[in-house]
Amino acid sequence: MTYERFEDLLVWQRAAELYEATEELLEHRSFAATRGFRDQLDRAGLSVSNNIAEGFERGTTNELLTFIYIARGSAGEVRSMLCLKERRAKKANWSADLRSEISNLKSIAISCSKQLRAWAEHFQNSGIKGPRHLSSQSRRQLEQRKRATAFNEELLRKLSPTHPLRVAKQTQASLKSQI
Numbered sequence: 001m002t003y004e005r006f007e008d009l010l011v012w013q014r015a016a017e018l019y020e021a022t023e024e025l026l027e028h029r030s031f032a033a034t035r036g037f038r039d040q041l042d043r044a045g046l047s048v049s050n051n052i053a054e055g056f057e058r059g060t061t062n063e064l065l066t067f068i069y070i071a072r073g074s075a076g077e078v079r080s081m082l083c084l085k086e087r088r089a090k091k092a093n094w095s096a097d098l099r100s101e102i103s104n105l106k107s108i109a110i111s112c113s114k115q116l117r118a119w120a121e122h123f124q125n126s127g128i129k130g131p132r133h134l135s136s137q138s139r140r141q142l143e144q145r146k147r148a149t150a151f152n153e154e155l156l157r158k159l160s161p162t163h164p165l166r167v168a169k170q171t172q173a174s175l176k177s178q179i
Helices: 010-027 035-057 061-092 096-124 136-158 164-178
Strands: none
Touching: 010 035, 010 061, 010 096, 035 061, 035 096, 061 096, 136 164
């Protein structure tokens, strides 16, 4: 599936939920934190969706990957800050409602991190090294390479197990797996 707008990405939508939940926590009357902590949590929560958007709007896969990892780092930062507050909440005897809100926000941050990691792995394993938005011609070329690879693999399977081409391919695969 090809997305035309970052707003359509499920991971961006989840990151938007993360920021909304962050704002709700920061507005909670019982949430005790310094101004610096509040500001940093607010910026880290917002950074996740913003970096997804910025990476999506960039032109290359490498730029997208960079911003995916920055977004993932921000989700981790949100989670770290919430872990620190959870430790404080136990000592300060915060309400169950506030502790639940913190736990829910941590779950959303973890969900964002997992989705971002899966998205990054998709692009790292796609073989697409150039512009993320492929032209019609480059899409055709990519499809042709995939078909040629599948055709060659089918031919190799039909060869006898002792055929030199099949033995060479198996040796090559064995060497790759040892690296």
